[in-house]
Amino acid sequence: MSQVNLEPNNAKIGRRSFLKMAALSGVAGSGVMLNSANVTRKADDVELSNPYPKSKKVKTICTACSVGCGIIAEVEDGIWVRQEVAVDHPISLGGHCxxxxxxIDMVRSAVRLKYPMxxxxxxWxxxxxxEALDKIAAQLKVYREENPEQVMFLGxxxxxxxxxxxxxxFAGMYGTNNIDHQARI
Ligand code: SF4
Incomplete structure (x- = not known):
C-alpha cells in the first residue's frame, strides 16, 4: 500500500516555511473561534417553542447501511417532521454517521426517487x-446473449x-466477475 509522505521537504516547502504556515493556521483557527463566539446567541422564544405539538415519537432505524443505527422519527399527521437521536438503541447508542x-432530509427530499421511472x-x-423489472430482465437477457462482460453489478x-x-x-451465474459490494464505510 502506498503511503503519503507529509515531510515538508517532500512537498518542496522548507521546514522553516512549514512551521510558519502551521503557526499561521493556528492563529487563523483562533480567529474563527473568536468569530463564532461573537455569532452565538441564546435561542429566542419562537425557536424554543414546539412547532409540532401533536407529533409522536416513533422508533425506527437508519436504512442507509446494514448497521441499522437507531433513529427517533417525530411524526405528525403521517409526515416525518423532526429527527432525534436514539440514545437507548443497543447498537448505535445515540451515534450516527x-x-x-x-x-430525515433524504426521506423528505424533493428530488428523492420514489418509484420506477x-x-x-x-x-421521464x-x-x-x-414493468420496471420486466424491462430490466429483458435488457439483461440481451446483454448476456451479446456478452455478459459488458454488465457490472453494484451492491x-x-x-x-x-x-x-x-x-x-447471481453475477457468477449471469457470467461475469464484474461485481462490487459498494460498501465504503
Ligand atoms: S452507520 Fe450511518 S448509514 Fe449506517 S445505519 Fe448507522 S447512521 Fe445509517
Missing part, C-alpha cells in the same frame, strides 16, 4: 415495479452478508 444524522422520447414517465452498503452472497452468486 453523517448519512444517518441527516436521514423510464425516459421515453426525452421525458412513471412505471410500475412489474449496496444496505446489503447484509446474505444479500451480498446472493448478488455475488
Amino acid at each position: 453523517c448519512k444517518g444524522a441527516d436521514m 423510464v425516459k421515453e422520447n426525452g421525458r 414517465k412513471r412505471i410500475t415495479y412489474s 449496496s452498503a444496505k446489503m447484509c452478508n446474505e444479500q451480498a452472497y446472493y448478488i455475488r452468486k
Whole structure:
C-alpha cells in the first residue's frame, strides 16, 4: 500500500516555511473561534417553542447501511417532521454517521426517487415495479446473449452478508466477475 509522505521537504516547502504556515493556521483557527463566539446567541422564544405539538415519537432505524443505527422519527399527521437521536438503541447508542444524522432530509427530499421511472422520447414517465423489472430482465437477457462482460453489478452498503452472497452468486451465474459490494464505510 502506498503511503503519503507529509515531510515538508517532500512537498518542496522548507521546514522553516512549514512551521510558519502551521503557526499561521493556528492563529487563523483562533480567529474563527473568536468569530463564532461573537455569532452565538441564546435561542429566542419562537425557536424554543414546539412547532409540532401533536407529533409522536416513533422508533425506527437508519436504512442507509446494514448497521441499522437507531433513529427517533417525530411524526405528525403521517409526515416525518423532526429527527432525534436514539440514545437507548443497543447498537448505535445515540451515534450516527453523517448519512444517518441527516436521514430525515433524504426521506423528505424533493428530488428523492420514489418509484420506477423510464425516459421515453426525452421525458421521464412513471412505471410500475412489474414493468420496471420486466424491462430490466429483458435488457439483461440481451446483454448476456451479446456478452455478459459488458454488465457490472453494484451492491449496496444496505446489503447484509446474505444479500451480498446472493448478488455475488447471481453475477457468477449471469457470467461475469464484474461485481462490487459498494460498501465504503
Ligand atoms: S452507520 Fe450511518 S448509514 Fe449506517 S445505519 Fe448507522 S447512521 Fe445509517
